[in-house]
Amino acid sequence: MTAAVASNNTTSDEARRAAQSYLNNRLTTKSDGPARPFNVPVIDISSTFDGTLEDKQAVASQIRDACTNSGFFQITGHNVPESVRQGVLKQASNFFKQLPPAQKDELHVKHNALMRGWEPSDYTYVNPDDWATAAVPETKEGFNWGYEASLDPTGGDGKYRDLDGSTENGNVWPDDSAIPGFKQDIAEYYGQVLQLARHLFRLFALSLDLPETHFDEMMTHPGGISRLLYYPPSKDPKPLDPNEADKQVGLGSHTDYECFTLLLSSTTHGLEILTPDNVWTPATAVEGAFIVNVADFLMRWTNGVYKSTIHRVVNRTTKERYSVPFFFSINYDQLVETLPSCISDKNPSRYPPIRAGEYVLERLKATVKDG
Numbered sequence: 001m002t003a004a005v006a007s008n009n010t011t012s013d014e015a016r017r018a019a020q021s022y023l024n025n026r027l028t029t030k031s032d033g034p035a036r037p038f039n040v041p042v043i044d045i046s047s048t049f050d051g052t053l054e055d056k057q058a059v060a061s062q063i064r065d066a067c068t069n070s071g072f073f074q075i076t077g078h079n080v081p082e083s084v085r086q087g088v089l090k091q092a093s094n095f096f097k098q099l100p101p102a103q104k105d106e107l108h109v110k111h112n113a114l115m116r117g118w119e120p121s122d123y124t125y126v127n128p129d130d131w132a133t134a135a136v137p138e139t140k141e142g143f144n145w146g147y148e149a150s151l152d153p154t155g156g157d158g159k160y161r162d163l164d165g166s167t168e169n170g171n172v173w174p175d176d177s178a179i180p181g182f183k184q185d186i187a188e189y190y191g192q193v194l195q196l197a198r199h200l201f202r203l204f205a206l207s208l209d210l211p212e213t214h215f216d217e218m219m220t221h222p223g224g225i226s227r228l229l230y231y232p233p234s235k236d237p238k239p240l241d242p243n244e245a246d247k248q249v250g251l252g253s254h255t256d257y258e259c260f261t262l263l264l265s266s267t268t269h270g271l272e273i274l275t276p277d278n279v280w281t282p283a284t285a286v287e288g289a290f291i292v293n294v295a296d297f298l299m300r301w302t303n304g305v306y307k308s309t310i311h312r313v314v315n316r317t318t319k320e321r322y323s324v325p326f327f328f329s330i331n332y333d334q335l336v337e338t339l340p341s342c343i344s345d346k347n348p349s350r351y352p353p354i355r356a357g358e359y360v361l362e363r364l365k366a367t368v369k370d371g
């Protein structure tokens, strides 16, 4: 492997600290008045696939409203078939239920510098501060993989660089004989959400008053980590109580790291989001929708204009929950500076330039003990 991207420790430290401080400020700041009612907006994007520029701008304007407010919305009319969505959820259940422990262990993320593979529940805290404060491990279990040209319906541009600048992707896969059809169903799903994410990012460009194609050359071999997640049934199901800290948390309070996340989940509820008034509320997707949330790299890129969303998962039911987030980044070797349209006298650029992959790797490393 060749390390093509030199890492800059000062910038990485700054990036990690800025993200943690945003999270902690939001978690500890309570709004003065009563919390306003909050719903995750539903945006139908069907008109953007073969519509006019005006059609796309109308949707982009709804995206902008959501991103400057909570950073959360859900999309319908996305064209990812039900069979493909069910296929990947089925494979999530197959992976966690059918793969023998010894085979899971061979895929353990501890063997992989880029955190690809099987992640047992107690190996990471998504919020690094939880290493010092949480009483018990998160209940989630995961399987992570990232972009490969062979998973990209465009075939890629042959110039892929992984998080650390290496030319090879670090993916590991279970033996297909142990879980028949696993890689095929994953590839089908991944290809569809990757193309959907590219399409959405064009709408994001419009939403930022940029030409529709502004980001195109930055997503020719984009970073896109995806994961299968399993949350066991709760042993002590309790409704959300805003005044009591939850002990058994599936995934702690956190922001995502990349540009945005496309989230698919099984019908078992569990996702909870921190509203703009900093109160926790359950986030239930409408039938067939993807939840979309702005993540930290886009917040940084837009100089804080688009809000990275704080969320967590608590399975408060006696049923299993599965989910499949897809974290869309741009080409990991792309150096990114604050978007000029997001800089003003009142809001001068707050962040130094950083490469997309360097940023995400720094954040991932922080989730491991002493990482």
Ligand SMILES: O=C(O)CCC(=O)C(=O)O
Pocket (backbone or CB within 6 Å): 229, 251, 256, 263, 265, 270, 271, 311, 312, 313, 322, 323, 324, 325
């Ligand atoms: O499982 C979910 O619904 C959300 C997962 C998530 O937030 C994450 O993996 O970052």
Ligand SMILES: [Fe+2]
Pocket (backbone or CB within 6 Å): 254, 255, 256, 311
């Ligand atoms: Fe997340």
